[in-house]
Amino acid sequence: MQEMLMAIWHQNFDQLIQLGKVDLLIWCLLLILFLESAFVFLPLPGDSLVLMAGGLMAAKVIEPEVVYIYMPLAAGLGSLLAYWQGYALAHTRFMHHIGRIVPDNSLPRATSLLERHGLLAMFSSRFIPFVRVLTPMMMGMTRLTFLHVTMISLVSAWCWTFVLSLASETLMKLPFLMQYHQLLGKGLVLVSLGLFVVAVLAIVYRLMRKPATAASE
Numbered sequence: 001m002q003e004m005l006m007a008i009w010h011q012n013f014d015q016l017i018q019l020g021k022v023d024l025l026i027w028c029l030l031l032i033l034f035l036e037s038a039f040v041f042l043p044l045p046g047d048s049l050v051l052m053a054g055g056l057m058a059a060k061v062i063e064p065e066v067v068y069i070y071m072p073l074a075a076g077l078g079s080l081l082a083y084w085q086g087y088a089l090a091h092t093r094f095m096h097h098i099g100r101i102v103p104d105n106s107l108p109r110a111t112s113l114l115e116r117h118g119l120l121a122m123f124s125s126r127f128i129p130f131v132r133v134l135t136p137m138m139m140g141m142t143r144l145t146f147l148h149v150t151m152i153s154l155v156s157a158w159c160w161t162f163v164l165s166l167a168s169e170t171l172m173k174l175p176f177l178m179q180y181h182q183l184l185g186k187g188l189v190l191v192s193l194g195l196f197v198v199a200v201l202a203i204v205y206r207l208m209r210k211p212a213t214a215a216s217e
Contacts, residue, residue, distance in 0.1 A: 029071065076157035079126075
């Protein structure tokens, strides 16, 4: 794992291929996208990882089917797991804990999207971190048709990965950015790690703040 991460950091893709770590990298990407879409308390950097996957596709490290088939499938299945969480855990104390760890406006935003747009809320919320997990959970709580949720989950996941990976691939292929490929790659890695650390710290802060606030009241 360490060798794979160092090869990615130094943009040494030939070494990554020679080490036979490409399959491991793909499985890591799929697992992270699945978990990020399924569990709101796992603030994983899904957006930046899709951008990184687009860059890896442009560098011929991973094949297009990984980005356009396997990654959307992993994200879509994660949304379906979130739906089943909402279906099974509606009106339990678990949902109260969810409200404590997500950003302040995430639940109202998800509720507003659901009330105004119905099934299309899942499509639009796919592009909003945290909300893309809350929306299918709330659809599960309202017992929305599973078949419809499945269709929207897979379609929205494909559009999300297609748009972000295509943008990243296009940037990597621009001639005037060729000399900055290594810098861009390291930037995506740092952004991914930075977003993860910030999200974890935010969750810890919210969990510590709410009991203190309640006690003071």
